[in-house]
Amino acid sequence: xxxxxxxxxxxxxxxxxxxxxxxxxxxxxxxxxxxxxxxxxxxxxxxxxxxxxxxxxxxxxxxxxxxxxxxxxxxxxxxxxxxxxxxxxxxxxxxxxxxxxxxxxxxxxxxxxxxxxxxxxxxxxxxxxxxxxxxxxxxxxxxxxxxxxxxxxxxxxxxxxxxxxxxxxxxxxxxxxxxxxxxxxxxxxxxxxxxxxxxxxxxxxxxxxxxxxxxxxxxxxxxxxxxxxxxxxxxxxxxxxxxxxxxxxxxxxxxxxxxxxxxxxxxxxxxxxxxxxxxxxxxxxx
Numbered sequence: 001x002x003x004x005x006x007x008x009x010x011x012x013x014x015x016x017x018x019x020x021x022x023x024x025x026x027x028x029x030x031x032x033x034x035x036x037x038x039x040x041x042x043x044x045x046x047x048x049x050x051x052x053x054x055x056x057x058x059x060x061x062x063x064x065x066x067x068x069x070x071x072x073x074x075x076x077x078x079x080x081x082x083x084x085x086x087x088x089x090x091x092x093x094x095x096x097x098x099x100x101x102x103x104x105x106x107x108x109x110x111x112x113x114x115x116x117x118x119x120x121x122x123x124x125x126x127x128x129x130x131x132x133x134x135x136x137x138x139x140x141x142x143x144x145x146x147x148x149x150x151x152x153x154x155x156x157x158x159x160x161x162x163x164x165x166x167x168x169x170x171x172x173x174x175x176x177x178x179x180x181x182x183x184x185x186x187x188x189x190x191x192x193x194x195x196x197x198x199x200x201x202x203x204x205x206x207x208x209x210x211x212x213x214x215x216x217x218x219x220x221x222x223x224x225x226x227x228x229x230x231x232x233x234x235x236x237x238x239x240x241x242x243x244x245x246x247x248x249x250x251x252x253x254x255x256x257x258x259x260x261x262x263x264x265x266x267x268x269x270x271x272x273x274x275x276x277x278x279x280x281x282x283x284x285x286x
Contacts, residue, residue: 015102018225019047024187025220029120033065034076037118040221041077044114048225057083057110057226059101061093061117063129073116083110091215093117094222101226111227118221126217150214154206161208168208172199175212189218 060070070086182188202211
């Protein structure tokens with residue numbers, strides 16, 4: 001093992017994540033991903049009082065903003081960051097963007113980073129996305145009859161089941177629990193109850209992956225801010241006082257009518273049903 005592999009991971013001391021925003025999802029949308037990203041930034045501005053010139057870091061994730069990357073979105077949205085990141089990794093993008101932005105803030109490369117993920121979904125857009133997913137897929141995989149990402153995940157799932165003795169029922173309990181959690185989220189698209197028998201009886205997509213194992217393409221956006229605790233002296237903590245009381249506590253996680261507290265003196269913001277702002281310090285082991 002190399003010496004680099006033995007080095008302990010640094011903690012995320014002094015870094016905070018605040019004002020998570022959800023732009024409610026839709027099954028289909030005629031709006032481009034750029035419009036959803038703009039809506040997320042507008043909602044973020046309402047929650048924090050931050051404008052485009054206040055953000056010196058920007059991280060963007062999307063599968064449907066083509067031909068634009070984070071560079072194109074900066075132009076489209078009128079941003080001027082000194083730190084820029086593009087994270088086109090699907091469901092892992094949120095955690096990856098958070099970790100990268102945290103290191104950027106911790107190292108002083110940026111002071112306030114907006115992390116935004118946005119996608120749109122039109123009729124047949126998912127098929128077109130797969131057709132141009134990567135040059136490797138086009139040249140080395142598709143000619144052999146590859147059936148999309150579910151076929152790859154099926155191979156990974158099958159190997160995991162063989163190695164660890166896991167059954168479809170075991171995976172089904174995860175899906176059933178996720179659906180139960182979605183039932184309490186007014187922004188979730190799939191809120192109807194799901195039981196294990198229905199899960200197991202669902203049609204196969206790429207065995208052992210069946211219907212309820214698959215992600216449903218949709219349109220929507222998410223955003224949050226990554227900064228440092230002492231940014232309470234900046235505009236994020238002091239601008240746009242909406243009459244909420246001051247709360248001299250550190251960031252803490254809340255549920256329901258959530259509240260976020262940034263640094264030691266940030267104003268409390270109560271969710272309006274569309275956005276549920278929360279905040280928390282990054283755990284050292286993230």
